[in-house]
Amino acid sequence: MTKESTKWIIVFILLSASTVLFKNHLYVLIYASFFAIFAMSWSFFTSFSGYLNLGHVIFIGIAGYTTAIFNYHLNFPMILSMPIGVIAGAGGGWLLLNPLHRKISGLSFEMVTFLGILVLSDLVLTSYLRPITGADLGISPIDSLLSSFPLIIGLNLFMCISGYLFVRFLNSKHGKVLDFARKNTDLVKTAGLDPHKYSGLCLLYSGIVGAIGGVLYIHFSGSAGVSNTFSLSFQIHMIVMAIIGGRFSMFGSIFGAYFVILLEEYLRGVVGGPVENMIIYSIGFCVYFFSPEGLFPKITGLKKKLIG
Amino acid sequence: MLADIIYVIIYGFVFASLYGIMTVGFSFICGLGGFYDIALPAYLMVGAFIYVKLSEYIGGWALPITVISTGIICLLHYLVFIKRIREDAFVVFFATIFIALIIQSIFEYFFTTSYIYNYPPLISGHINLLGVKLSKDLIVGGVIGWIALFGLRYMTRHTNIGRAIIAIPQSTLGSRIIGIDITRIQSFVYFLGGLLLGTGAYFYGGYLGVNSHMWSHPLIIMFTITVAGGLGSIDGVILATLLIGILEVAVVTLIDPRLRSVVILMVGLLILIFKPKGFAGKRIG
Amino acid sequence: MTILEVKNIDKLFPGVKALKDVSMTIEKGEIRGLIGPNGSGKTTMIRTILGFYKQDKGDILYEGESLFKDDIWTRVNKGLSLTYQTPTYVSGLSIYRHIELGTIAKNIPGKRIYEIAEEVGLADNVNKDPSELTALSAKKLEIAKALSTNPQLLMLDEIFAGLSFEEGEQMIDMLKNLNKEKDMTILLIDHNLRMVKKMVNKTTVINMGVVIAEGSFDEIIEDEEVRKAYLG
Numbered sequence: 117m118t119k120e121s122t123k124w125i126i127v128f129i130l131l132s133a134s135t136v137l138f139k140n141h142l143y144v145l146i147y148a149s150f151f152a153i154f155a156m157s158w159s160f161f162t163s164f165s166g167y168l169n170l171g172h173v174i175f176i177g178i179a180g181y182t183t184a185i186f187n188y189h190l191n192f193p194m195i196l197s198m199p200i201g202v203i204a205g206a207g208g209g210w211l212l213l214n215p216l217h218r219k220i221s222g223l224s225f226e227m228v229t230f231l232g233i234l235v236l237s238d239l240v241l242t243s244y245l246r247p248i249t250g251a252d253l254g255i256s257p258i259d260s261l262l263s264s265f266p267l268i269i270g271l272n273l274f275m276c277i278s279g280y281l282f283v284r285f286l287n288s289k290h291g292k293v294l295d296f297a298r299k300n301t302d303l304v305k306t307a308g309l310d311p312h313k314y315s316g317l318c319l320l321y322s323g324i325v326g327a328i329g330g331v332l333y334i335h336f337s338g339s340a341g342v343s344n345t346f347s348l349s350f351q352i353h354m355i356v357m358a359i360i361g362g363r364f365s366m367f368g369s370i371f372g373a374y375f376v377i378l379l380e381e382y383l384r385g386v387v388g389g390p391v392e393n394m395i396i397y398s399i400g401f402c403v404y405f406f407s408p409e410g411l412f413p414k415i416t417g418l419k420k421k422l423i424g
Numbered sequence: 425m426l427a428d429i430i431y432v433i434i435y436g437f438v439f440a441s442l443y444g445i446m447t448v449g450f451s452f453i454c455g456l457g458g459f460y461d462i463a464l465p466a467y468l469m470v471g472a473f474i475y476v477k478l479s480e481y482i483g484g485w486a487l488p489i490t491v492i493s494t495g496i497i498c499l500l501h502y503l504v505f506i507k508r509i510r511e512d513a514f515v516v517f518f519a520t521i522f523i524a525l526i527i528q529s530i531f532e533y534f535f536t537t538s539y540i541y542n543y544p545p546l547i548s549g550h551i552n553l554l555g556v557k558l559s560k561d562l563i564v565g566g567v568i569g570w571i572a573l574f575g576l577r578y579m580t581r582h583t584n585i586g587r588a589i590i591a592i593p594q595s596t597l598g599s600r601i602i603g604i605d606i607t608r609i610q611s612f613v614y615f616l617g618g619l620l621l622g623t624g625a626y627f628y629g630g631y632l633g634v635n636s637h638m639w640s641h642p643l644i645i646m647f648t649i650t651v652a653g654g655l656g657s658i659d660g661v662i663l664a665t666l667l668i669g670i671l672e673v674a675v676v677t678l679i680d681p682r683l684r685s686v687v688i689l690m691v692g693l694l695i696l697i698f699k700p701k702g703f704a705g706k707r708i709g
Numbered sequence: 710m711t712i713l714e715v716k717n718i719d720k721l722f723p724g725v726k727a728l729k730d731v732s733m734t735i736e737k738g739e740i741r742g743l744i745g746p747n748g749s750g751k752t753t754m755i756r757t758i759l760g761f762y763k764q765d766k767g768d769i770l771y772e773g774e775s776l777f778k779d780d781i782w783t784r785v786n787k788g789l790s791l792t793y794q795t796p797t798y799v800s801g802l803s804i805y806r807h808i809e810l811g812t813i814a815k816n817i818p819g820k821r822i823y824e825i826a827e828e829v830g831l832a833d834n835v836n837k838d839p840s841e842l843t844a845l846s847a848k849k850l851e852i853a854k855a856l857s858t859n860p861q862l863l864m865l866d867e868i869f870a871g872l873s874f875e876e877g878e879q880m881i882d883m884l885k886n887l888n889k890e891k892d893m894t895i896l897l898i899d900h901n902l903r904m905v906k907k908m909v910n911k912t913t914v915i916n917m918g919v920v921i922a923e924g925s926f927d928e929i930i931e932d933e934e935v936r937k938a939y940l941g
Contacts, residue, residue, distance in 0.1 A: 219697045
C-alpha cells in the first residue's frame with residue numbers, strides 16, 4: 117500500500133469515527149462532506165491548472181437540475197435520474213468550459229465564469245423557463261436522500277476515493293505537464309504537448325466529481341433551486357472553504373469545508389444570515405490577505421515544529 | 425416601430441452616458457494596473473445608499489456629498505487594499521470579490537434585500553422629445569455624463585496626468601523607465617473614478633432602484649464596456665458605452681428586461697473570443 | 710534531401726512588416742547559419758517556422774509537407790525544435806523535470822533523460838533548480854530541453870550570447886558532435902559571426918525582413934550589401 121492511500125484511509129476512518137461521536141449532528145456532518153467534495157473538486161482544477169474557475173457550480177447546477185427534472189417531471193426513479201444528471205452535468209459543463217478555457221485565458225476566464233454564474237441564475241429565474249425550472253420556486257418536491265449513516269459513510273468514501281484519484285492524477289505525467297503549464301504554456305508547447313489537453317482533462321475530472329456531488333446534494337436537499345445550484349454565494353462558499361483550508365492540498369479543502377460548516381452552524385444560533393456571511397467572507401478575506409496558502413499547511417507546519 | 429426605434433435611440437444615448445461615467449474609472453484602472461477591481465460596482469451601491477439615506481434629511485445637498493464621499497471611499501480602498509496587492513492580478517480579483525461580498529452582507533444586514541424605488545429626482549418634471557417622454561432629471565444627467573466623457577477625452581490628450589493614464593497601458597515597462605509615479609496616477613484615477621461612480625450612483629439608483637444586491641448588473645456592464653472598448657481607452661469607452669447603452673434599452677423595451685444581463689454578457693464574451701483587444705487598446709491577462 | 714523549405718513568407722505585425730517574401734531551403738544534415746543585424750527578423754523567422762506566429766503569406770514545408778495547419782506541438786512532434794533566446798524554465802522544478810517534459814509526448818523511456826543530461830554535460834546537475842545554473846549551463850539546459858523531443862531540425866536562437874570564448878568553443882564541439890553522430894540538421898541564429906563561421910556549411914543573411922545574401926560564409930562576408938547592412 118502506498119503512503120498516499122494510507123493517508124486517505126486514515127482520513128476516511130477519522131471522518132467515519134466522527135459520525136459515530138456526533139451522531140446527533142449527522143445532518144451538519146453530511147453538509148460538511150458535501151461541501152468538502154465541492155471545495156476539493158473546485159480547487160483540483162483551479163489550483164493545479166492555472167485557471168481560476170469561478171463557474172464550478174455549473175457542473176453541480178446542470179447535474180442537479182437535470183436529475184430534478186427527470187425525477188419530478190418525467191417520474192424517473194432517483195437511481196436512474198441521478199446518473200443522467202451526472203452525465204449531463206459533467207458533460208454539459210465541460211462542453212461549455214473546455215472551449216472557453218482554450219479561447220480566453222487568465223483574468224478574462226475568471227471574469228467570464230464569474231459573470232456567467234450571475235447570468236445563469238438570472239436565466240433560470242426567467243418566466244420562459246418557469247414550466248421546467250419552476251423559476252424562483254425551484255423544482256420541489258423530488259425524491260430525497262435521508263440524513264443517515266449509510267449516506268454519510270458513502271459520501272466520505274466517495275470523497276476519499278476522489279481525493280486519492282486526484283492526487284494520483286497530479287503525480288502522473290498529466291500532473292507533471294500541468295506543473296509546467298500553469299507557469300509557462302510556451303514551454304509545454306515547445307516540448308511537443310498541447311497544454312489545454314491536460315488542463316481540459318483536469319477540468320473534466322473536476323467536473324465529474326462536482327456533478328456526482330451535485331446530484332446527491334440536490335436529492336439530499338429535496339429540491340433544486342438557484343440557491344443550491346447556480347448561485348454566486350454557493351460558489352463563493354466553496355471557494356472560501358478551499359482558501360481557508362489551503363487550496364493547494366486536497367486535505368486543505370476538506371479541513372476548510374468542515375471548519376466553515378461547523379462555524380456557520382455555531383453562528384446560526386448567535387447571529388443572523390447576513391452577519392454570518394459577513395464573518396465567513398471576512399475570514400476568507402483575511403486568510404487570503406495574510407496567509408494565501410491557507411490554514412491547513414500552517415497547522416501541519418506547527419505540528420511538525422512541536423514534534424520536531 | 426419607428427416610435428420604438430426613436431425611443432431606443434433616445435434612451436440608449438442617455439443610458440450610454442450613465443454607463444460611460446460608471447465605467448471610465450473601472451476601465452482606466454484595468455488599463456493602468458492590468459487587473460479587474462470587482463469592488464468598484466459595490467461602491468456604486470454604497471454611493472446610492474449614501475444618497476438615499478442622506479437625502480431624507482438634507483434633500484438635494486445629498487448629491488455633492490455622495491459624489492465626494494464615493495470618491496474618497498474609492499481612494500481609501502486603493503490606498504488601504506489595492507496598493508499592497510496590485511502586483512498580482514489574481515490576488516486583486518479574489519480580494520475585491522470578498523470586499524464586494526462583505527459590503528453586500530453589511531448592507532443586507534441593515535437594509536435587507538428589498539428595493540428602494542423612486543426617490544425624488546432633483547429636477548422634477550418631464551419633457552417630450554420626438555414623442556418620447558423623458559424626465560428632465562435624466563436628460564440633465566445624460567448631458568452631464570456626455571460632457572464628462574468628452575471632458576475626460578480632452579484631459580487625456582492635453583494634460584500630463586491624462587496622457588500618462590493613456591500611455592501606461594501601452595507600455596508599463598516604458599513608463600517605469602521614464603519615471604511616472606504609478607501610485608500617484610492610480611490614486612488620482614481611483615478618486616476621479618469614485619467621483620464619477622458617485623454621480624452614476626444617483627442616476628442608476630434613481631432609475632433602476634437601490635438594494636443590497638444591486639452591484640452585479642453594473643459589474644456586467646462595466647466589464648463588457650471595458651473589454652469591448654479596449655482597456656484604459658477613453659475612445660473605446662465612449663464607443664462601447666454607446667453600443668451597450670442602446671443594446672440594453674433595445675433588449676429591455678423590445679424583448680424582455682430580464683434578458684439584459686444575459687445579452688450584455690454574451691456580447692462581452694463574443695468580443696473576448698473574436699476581438700480580444702477590443703475596439704481600441706489592449707487585452708488583459 | 711530537403712528537410713525544410715520556407716516559401717515566400719510574409720509576416721506582419723501591427724505597423725511593421727517583419728518578414729517580406731522570405732525564402733530559404735535547408736538540406737538534411739546541414740548546419741545553416743541565419744545572420745543579420747538586430748531586429749532584422751531572425752527570431753521572427755524561427756518563431757514562425759515553429760508556429761508561434763502564423764505567416765500572412767507563403768508556406769513552410771517540412772519534409773515536403775505544409776506546416777500551415779499545425780500547432781506548435783504538432784510541429785515539435787514532427788521533428789522541429791528550438792531553444793529560447795533567454796533561457797526559459799520554471800523555477801522550483803528540477804533540471805530532470807525539464808528534460809522529462811519533452812519525453813512525455815513521444816513516450817521516450819526515462820533512461821534517455823540521463824543520456825541527454827550526459828550528452829550536454831549536465832549529468833551532475835539533474836536534481837538542481839534551473840535558477841542555480843551558470844550562464845553556460847543554462848544554455849546547455851536549453852539544448853537539453855530541445856533534444857528531449859528527439860528533433861530532426863534543431864533551431865538555436867542566439868545560443869552563444871552571454872558565453873565566454875572558451876564556453877563558446879565547448880558549445881561548438883557539442884553541437885558539431887550532435888550534427889555528425891545523430892545527423893541532426895541545425896539552424897543557427899547568431900550575432901557572433903566568429904562562432905557562426907566555425908560551424909556552418911552555408912549562411913543566409915537577412916536584413917529588415919528581407920533575405921539579402923546566401924552562400925558559403927566566406928562568400929557572404931565579401932558581399933557588398935551584407936557589409937553595408939552590418940556596418941551601416
